[in-house]
Amino acid sequence: MDPNFIYHVPLIQHNANRRSRMEQLIPMVNRLQDVFTTMGARFDLDLPQIAVVGSQSAGKSSVLENFVGRDFLPRGSGIVTRRPLILQLIHSPHGEYGEFLHNKGKKFTDFNAIRSEIEDETDRMTGTNKGISRVPINLTVFSPHVLNLTLVDLPGITKVPVGDQPADIETQIRGMILEFISKDNCLVLAVTPANSDLANSDALKLAKEVDPSGLRTIGVITKLDLMDDGTDARDILENKLLPLRRGYIGVVNRSQKDIDGRKDIKAALAAERRFFMTHPAYQHIADRMGTAFLQKTLNLQLTNHIRQCLPQLRNKLQGQMLAMQKEVLEYKSARPDDPQRKTKALMNLVHEVGKEFQSALLGSNLSDVNLQVLTGGAKIANIFHERFPFELVKIEIEDKDMRKQIVIAIKNIRGIRAGLFTPDEAFEYVVQIQIAKYREPVIKCVDLVITELLSIIHQVTERMVRFPHLREESERLITQYLREREQVTKTACLEYVQFQLAYINTNHEDFIGFANAQQRSANESKRRLANQGQVIRKGWLRIQTGGSFLKAKDFFFVLTTESLSWFTDQEEKDKKYMMPLDNLKIKDVDSGIMSRRIQFALFSTEPK
Template sequence: MGAIEIQGLTRSSLVGQVAVDSVPTTAALEALQCSEQRQVLDTVSELRRCGLDNVLSLPQLVVCGDQSAGKSSVLEALTEIPFPRKDNLCTRFPTEIIIRRGKTETLKIRIIPDRRRPAEERAALNDFSETVYDLRDLPEIMSKATSKMGLEETQSSNGPRRAFAMDVLIVEIEGPTRPQLTVVDLPGIIQAETKDASQADVDLTVEITKSYISSPRTICLAVVSAANDYANQPILNLVRQYDPQGKRTLGIITKPDRLPPGSETELSFFDLANNKDISFDLGWHVLKNRSFEEMAFSISDRNASEEQYFRDSIFHRLGSDRLGIQALVVRLCMLLFAHIRQELPRLHTDLEDTLYRAKSELSALGSARTNAGECRGYLTQLSLDFHELCKAAVNGYYEGEYFKAGKEQALQTNCSDSIRRLRALIQSRNTVFSDEIRLNGHKFHVVSVKAEDSQADLIQPAPEDEIEEGGDEQCSGTRTTTDKSGPFDHIEAPEKVTHDEAIHWVNIAVTRARGRELPGNFNPLVIAELFWEQSSKWHLFAVAHIGQISELCRSFLETLLSEHCPRDIQVRLWPKIHDQKRQIERRKVELERCLEDATQHVEVPGCSSDHTFPSVNVNLAMKIYSERMDPDMDKHSSELVLDCLRAIYKVYEKVFVANIAVQVIERHIVRGLEHIFSPVKVSQLLDAEVLNFAAESDSTKKEREALTEKVRMLTDGRTILSELMSRIL
């Protein structure tokens, strides 16, 4: 049955023969009945009606507590509606009570289905809508809603009845004297299995309560009965579990008239209400429910009885603003309005972020794909996006949404946001490679020490002013065997030697290479031999660097593909892309072998033999000779060889680094990366291959439907929220 508008219906005709008297609205409450408050509360109700409470955390007041704690009596006092108590029907599912100021008295009931239900069941529950013209009809309509949810009152032949549901019953109440308030009543927590409630029902009541109070935008109205020791009522532990500092919990004590006057129990509950035992930022409130003898009382009689009790009890010391139903209505109206108004900007931001992510996920699914033509069109567009983004990343053109993520973070090779900026990462790693070669690529680290220094001091790092002149670039040796990181951690640090030890090393080589040279001269071939030894680790650095860049490119391609197509298509496409990538890997391995061989045959200009060497700096040689005049001709020639080695090493270190970066990394790994998956390759695929790659699976179809519905809800919610914020903020 569709909802029917009620025109000119008076409150007395709505209630029929049920004795319900109008409760005068206080001046404080009257001040709250403004259009702005109604707009704010109605907006949240509309957002919930759109289903956004399944997507976002919405601001709300939630009444929670143990079974028989008096929650139903609290709601009855708040709404002035006598909800049926038979079989505890009103607390077998979450019930959202929406109270609004209106010209006429109306009461409508509808259902928001649990999102986990099948689509057919959700549609049937969404269609349920009833209007109450006479409160005597309310029990029957509540029973219809209960049956619609599948909560049978009697046990069926198929098994035990279903006692609780996650569906939400919406009760909308309007009237000329109604407050502006929305509150959600939850099923009471059952502490033990009974004949009417299985262990599954016990667990479900706790699950329902947790699902609401765990939301950071929920204000918990924790109802505690004075008829039981509050230390044994689990609701207090639950709210403190999700709100440990008590910033969004208001405690409500019911049935205080059950406490023996003057007893220690009464005093303990008074201290609790005074926020002295369990402290909440929002404090506590005390209500007196109808006693068994007062069940036939009207609303006004109920309120009069409550006022009389508080005048004579210990609780009157708390102050009138923390006692009774009228004070609670004012308190809740103010609390809810302030809470929602405070949360609106953050709610708007969360909505926009969620909508953006949902649209991105839906966009990644592409259009529906049922035949070869649709699949080819999808793959063509996917490959075009892939090609353009890959090309931009390789060239360092970081424009567009794809490159905006993580812009405040430092580049990290293991970060998906950083991997998008592939060119920046490659340049960064090239710099690290160059620094590693410069600092640690040489075999020997020549340092200068004083003659009186002990041999033990030679293994310590040399101060900057003691590093051998002319050898600082290649001999700084800042990384030791215990100070390693990254892809080069398996390579030994340079071995520290003194200048004299270096001369001894060179002299051995000069002696072994001696030919027919005159004393003081040396065989030019010795420089090549020393160079090979000093640069013997270069290929290790190069292989490690090439491997890291190759892995960066692989990660980039995989990340790009995963972010632009569904998982099932990624799984099908990646092996094809990876096969092409393996061709690069095979070329890389071959290059590594060639590189290793090349490091053993370095050509040095200036020699007539098979090896070329740089010409000897005559002026430098004469200067050294005239200053030192060392009669040891072998040592003299060794000094010249060491000087030549330093000069050659500097030149070829830079050439080697440049060749690795340009001739290997750029030419054979990075160049052409965007062509691995391109529209040209898609156009060459057969129809069967296209279907195999891109045909939509059942899971993808369901995902598309869910995302489409999510985007619709969020878009509707954004419109509703934006209109409100433009009016009040």
């Protein structure tokens, strides 16, 4: 017998026990996640987790289904994942089934039923109009074929609204994703298809915003089998192009044709393995590619990540426990059936919700301000000050086009007649068309504000999560009130636009018609007539022509505010010449001590 065997056995047992304890870390965090979700936002902790981020059709759902080995996620066109899905995978030798946190105790052994339940629960919260919600769905899958793992499947990044989705759907999804991946304890699984430009990857761009150094980001490259002939992703997978600290892993998912043909996932995983083993660009790294290696890597990295976060997590949890124990002592002597106590608790809860709503509108404290996206009142202010003016600019017409429309309108109103005066109807008609275009951006602005207010309401009522009926009824009443005020607001806005259409003020200084021009012309004429008779100087003036003093002649001149005129005599009947004094001014000139003549000079006010 090996004499060192006596030392090896305790070491092996120690390592086995250590691995066993490490394997329990992920289920422990899963239980904490379920408890905090049930108890509400006030018990929320920054738990270690992995968030799956990617654009639509990047292959996120296929990667998750490959982990489980079953088809269980909704599929279709447009946005399919419309609520965050917290997927907890638990290695269990006792069969395959799933459980939902909102339907505790019911085991789903049919994975098609799991898909239907996800769809129904999504529609229950968001409706059937492709809307999204930040409230997650918690699903736990028990299976002997999975490793302990927790993933958060987030909605795919989209840029074009579908159906009744709001126009800012891209901003909403982006805000939701950043809300998850901005947390320091969240690892980011950035999924990018290989047949797209990696430099323009939406997933990597978002990950870089919150993780500039790439410490928390894991890259996943899908659709390697769909790349053009003669191209490969070798530099990416070897972490040479846009390197990440945790590197990249390539996978090959089932194609849409395989999914429609119900190709077995096990067969697909075997085909994936053959692809990497036989492809000349990936043979040397085949052991570090594929779904199986990705799942092992994520299990190991999440376990290590949880171990690193445990001290900080323990301190926060102990702090919340002390706060809860203090609160329990306050209720220790209270009677649960005391009506006054119930009423006081209800009023305190409603008051807290009101304070949070007010805080969301007026602004957050610096300690908990969101540094990634605009929220609450800031987003509403952005709608008024940036989004609404932008919508107005889009409907403005060029001056050239407006003049053209006015000319055409004038001609159409005159018909075959040659008019002397311009008809006001032409101007009014063109202006009314422009004013009527304001209806759409005004209503759109109201819709955006209402959407944000509803989002704030749903967020602040999370304090009532322990009382689901109270929360549901509160949201219903507040939403009903908002919808009523929405209709009143839209009616008032449309009436204001209608007021502007009812009367066109052509005397406004900004109007391009002739009323102001005629008025200004009349005022100018009155001013000239008033100043025409004001004589400044009179007297004899000697005008010399040429260089000879003998050719000089004397004339009687009259200098007024408008002109300089000279006559043959003082009777001012025979006018020889009149020189207008436009842009000219008069000033006295020093004639010297010995001279008795009065001298003056005329000069121009315009620069040469």
